[in-house]
Amino acid sequence: MQNENKRIARNTLLLYIRMIAMVIISLYTSRIVLKVLGEEDFGIYNVVGGIISFLGFLTSSLAGAASRFITYALGKEDNNNLKKTFNNIILIHLLFAGLILIVGETIGLWFIKTQLNIPPEREYAAMWVYQMSVFTAMGGLICAPFNSVIIAHEKMSTFAYLSLSYAILKLVSVFILLNINYDKLIFYSIYIFIIQVFDFALYIIYCKYNFEETKRIILTKIDKNLFKEIFFFAGWTMSGSLAYFGFTQGLNILLNIFFNPIINAARGIAVQVQNIVNTFNNNFLMAINPQITKKYAAGDYSRVKELIITSSRFSLYLMLLICIPLFLEVNLVLSWWLGKYPQHTDSFLRLILITSILSCLANPIITTVHATGRMKKFQLIESSILLTIVPIAYFCLKLNTSMPEIVFIIHICIEIIAQCARLKIVLPMINMTIKEYTSAVMKKIIIVILLAPILPIIIYYNTEQNFLSFISICITSTISILFCIYTLGLDQHEKNTIKEVINKKIYHRQKNRS
Template sequence: MTDISANNTRIAKNTLLLYFRMLFMMIVSLYTSRVVLNALGVEDFGIYNIAGGIITMFSFLNSAMSSSTQRYITFELGKEDHRQLHKVFRTSVNIHLLIALFILILGETVGLWFLYEKMIIPPARMYAAFWVYQFSVINMMVMIISVPYNATIIAHEKMSAFAYISLAEVLLKLGIVYLLYLTQYDKLIFYTALLCGMQLLICIIYNCYCRHHFEETCYDWIWDSKLFKEMIGFAGWNLWGGCAFIFFTQGLNILLNMFFGPVVNAARGVAVQVQGAVVQFSTNFQTALNPQITKSYAIGDFIYMHNLIFRSSKFTFLLLATISFPLILETDMILRVWLKIVPDYTVAFVRLMLGITIIDAMAGSLMVAAQATGRIRFYQSMVGGVLLFIVPISYIVLRLGAAPWSVFVVHFCICIFAFIIRLLIIRSMIHLSLYRYFHQVVLRCLWVLLLATPLPIVLFYVLPNTFVVNIFICVICVFMMLLFSYFVGLTVNEKVYFEKKVIFLKNRFKEFRNI
């Protein structure tokens, strides 16, 4: 019980640190998004999203290897095998250097051809689009090389590093936005160049932190063929899942460009900003929880592992539903307050993408559990295969004359089906009880949703559409979700744990105030 209590305390502490980091970054991100959209204009903002999105298509290579690196480092830490841990780190650095080189070659051939031949970009802005693309290639390579170091920080559960380093990142972003208004040079090129430089600097900071705190990150050349093949083999099936993810996200972005032009890409870009801000709430919680899922599997503690999965899925749903519900109801008002310019279709895009985000985030712990086993071939091939249908079905729908938002309806429906497939597969991999998952997670979440949503929806349609009323409805949404999340969503033990943490934080606050 002592170990479990210590683990729970560590998870709570890391989650709190990550939330402070996230809130700080989210506020700045929302502010800078508004400023950048106004400074660049709708067309250039759309070009920024589509040109940068082309190279992102190739990032599925890095995503696959990133998951592999995270799993192997965390697994060896769970087993406390420091010699093997050092080998894993050095091998992962070698692999990521090769991936960065491959991305460079692929980006400067296939990607560049795609930019010039397939994208709908005004001829007068093609020169700017070219440089946006080039800086995106460099940015991607820097991110790839950073993966082993970031994975090590997460595996060691040193989340304070992310919180502190993020302060520098946020200040740099604010500085970039300020310079954007001062420059007389092409604002689109100038903005992407500065973002690239910032990413390089942050990468160096993370590298220095790891080398100073973790012995295994002192890199020296080694080539372990057996480990290399094992990690690549594991990543190979992650590659399929990562390929599916990039294919349908950037594939939908390209489809929207091909059918409707860069203005609709700008609408999607704004929606992605909102989605990214919301998903950070679950990402931070899951980042603190995921290492414990892998470590519990490494030592064979399946009971604790299953409880972590249930907790992750349920808390993720309740958290994102609480945040997303007022955003979905009052999307139009929030976008008008946030942005001076709201591109067409943005409201519909935001609402649908928030629904997709909740479903995908609930499945996060299932993916971590599958990776912890090391046996992901069937899982990735089935889930990835289902997700790959999003783009061709969306293409057919658009060819039939449907509106731009229809692609996200397709995406939402297939995500629900993929979630069911994930549950069925993970059941046999880790002996997970679907009955317990349904009763402890799905049923409780549905009851919270059914009980919390009617009143705010009625108020939304009955009360006048004024700013004060809109704010009032948002407050009611959050209050109702929190109320029923506590009384219906949580178990007795979870309520007791939550109450203890509230009392602890309250006492710490009193101590701090009395200093």
Template sequence: MNTLGVEDYGLYNVVGGFVTFFSFLNGAMSTATQRFIAFELARGDTYRQIMTFSTSAIIHFVIALLIVIVAETLGLWFVCNKLVIPEERFVAAIWVYQFSILTMFVSIVSIPYNAVIVAHERMSAFAYISILDVVLKLMIVYLLTIVTFDRLIFYAALLLGISILDRLIYGIYCKRHFKEARVKLIFDKKIFKEMTNIAGWSLFGNIAGVCYTQGLNVLLNMFFGPVVNAARAIAVTIQGVVTGFVSNFQMALNPQITKSYASGDLKRMHSLIFASSKYSFFLLLLIVLPIMIETQTILTVWLKIVPAYTVWFIRIILCILLIDTLSNPLMISSQAVGRVKVYQSVVGGLLMLILPIAYIALKLGGNPETVFIVQLIISVVALVCRVVIVGQMVSFSFLQYAYKVMLPTISVFLLASCMSIGIRYTVTNQSLLGAGIVIILTIVLTTVSILFAGLSTAERDLIYSKISTLKHRIHD
């Protein structure tokens, strides 16, 4: 942001992000692909694994072509006529849009390979490739400081280059390690029908997801201009980084949830759903709460320029992230079962309400934070609906989930938040040192709250035994 400037940074995020409006069809097929590959691995049917991968690869290639066509027609018209773009940056915005379309194309055709890695639970591959990805993006930022031509266009072009490199690495890795990860020009109609049956209803939920993410971004652009988009982009960047700490943990459990259902072990499936929800929330809270308490200081140290509204954007979005963390295992469970009609109709319908309600709120004079407050409220309602629907699918009650997940997570959140806020107002030193003390104490208090208000006696004993074992190994 410092290199591009606030306006160009916001412009990149609204124009480049607008391309994801057209990803709803791809998102639906992506969830179906991951589910079917993991399901066939659990069943051990090699032929079905090969046919599933090849069919999904062909489908994703066709989807990518369709999205390019729509983006280059309807999407291009919208960008040129409806988005608020400074006249002097219009040409750069169009270049960014074109590079973003190509980046999306590459990402879409990569999805079957990513799904194979997740299904085989080779998480180390994601770790190494992610490290490479981050290093390359850091190099891009450095290059931006020394180039003499348009930095915004250069930035978008280099991100496309990284996307292509990631695609090549994933493809090579999969072909070397998984026998089914080779595209054959074979199209299995039966598998296609099964996949599209799930994807068809998932499509509704994915449209809702795109609407309330990029739709809100476009709304903010139309009502407040690209500077507010920059504030949202910073908040979403923090959200993405924080999510990464938890998503890898959940990524390791997601295939197990699907495989447990495929093998008929519902008891283990329940245990995985409850554990994934609760532990993911606790892990995320350890990171999120210190950021929420000291948002202003963190932004001041991190950024030279802090756009207006950024602080509250971050705090509200992180609260939404905590809710979504609980929702993810439930979503994976509904996909594992394969009966997604009711789930997607109800949950997708609720999420679709975010954009029109936010629009009405802004028309009535609401401030930029209003759109995220609307999203937070509906996310809570959607979580309750998810629990009820998935519970009926896989035979656990709402009371079970409330007792095993909701009660401990809410208790820990309230206890840790109250103590941390108290510490924040007790420490009067407003310097970086004072913020550091508050952050450390917040982490300590959150950890204590998790141990004594969030975990059962058996879970605490297990942690103590692991710590004891680790100590013995260190001493030995």
């Protein structure tokens, strides 16, 4: 267990180093892209590209299935089954890539041309954005199994380096955008497609050279029973992914229908910040999720429980460290980053940050149900709950079209209901009671959430908003959150572990000095 914890810590550190570099690049490129494209074109890029990303629920669900079955096979230590699993996964992904092409060039194309609110003079550029999005989605689907193999083998250093290559190439697009006379929206969509294809190729080449199961793919030799098992698992995860993409892109489309592309630009900026914030949580979970699946495959349910409790609490604590100062100083951060930004961006971002905090509790539970393979009941109930977000938001907007924030408030409320349902379904699968989970996770995090922001809020409302106040809020937030976590948010074993680590560090330093 100690070696596993060290591996998780090492992989998490590597992913955070990758993330810091990517965040810096992303913040800079987003600022310049918004400035160069303008609010209207930036909004068009987000809403039109978002239509085909709605079909990304296929990529998300199939990637989840691929990751689960590959990691499960690794946990069973069965190389022959691992090779068969990968072959079946590749065939399924190729079939669905064809489906994306068919749906994208029929229903999706009709929707773009007839339903969206796009200025007539930008329709041609919007079509370029859409077509590039279709081909990117297909490439992402074909590449997803190779990505899953890297993560399942816990080769996080490689994953970090390959991800950085895409971020660096995206940074290059900024300098080109500033110096071309061609339609910048069209150029940007084509360029992003090209560098994503290059990124996909790097993943595939690396896997071909390093993992035995990917070296020889024979699509004619398919295990029908395994194909069926993976296909039906993917089908059930697909309903969950469909619900997620349904309400995220559904809300984006509703904002376009009831308002205009500038509101989509505000949401697009808020979502970009959310994606950056979520990488902190996702990096931690990416390091720990393979362990949950492998331990379940090995029948070590007590370790699975421990991983769920640890990942739920610590991912949320980590998110609080980022979200509390950002929530308070959102206007200052946006003005530093973008200068001028669309109206409603600040309120959208604050509400979206709350959903990010809630997702910290959902992710370990979803990983666990994937590990069990018992998806039907879970996905039917979770998807049904989440899909109510769009119709409820539609009726609320019909009643009051002056408050676009209502769609995000509805999302928060429905997400809380969905999490209650997840716990009720999944915890019995690993012999864990609601009482155990509440005691180990909920009681501790609620206390931390309620008490940690008090001091930063007092400082925020009693100081002028400037660089010094931002620094003071960041410092006091960190101190307040860490104090609350250590005194109220950890169990005694975790406190003792931290003390041991600190004492060892002090001992080694004193020994080295002497």
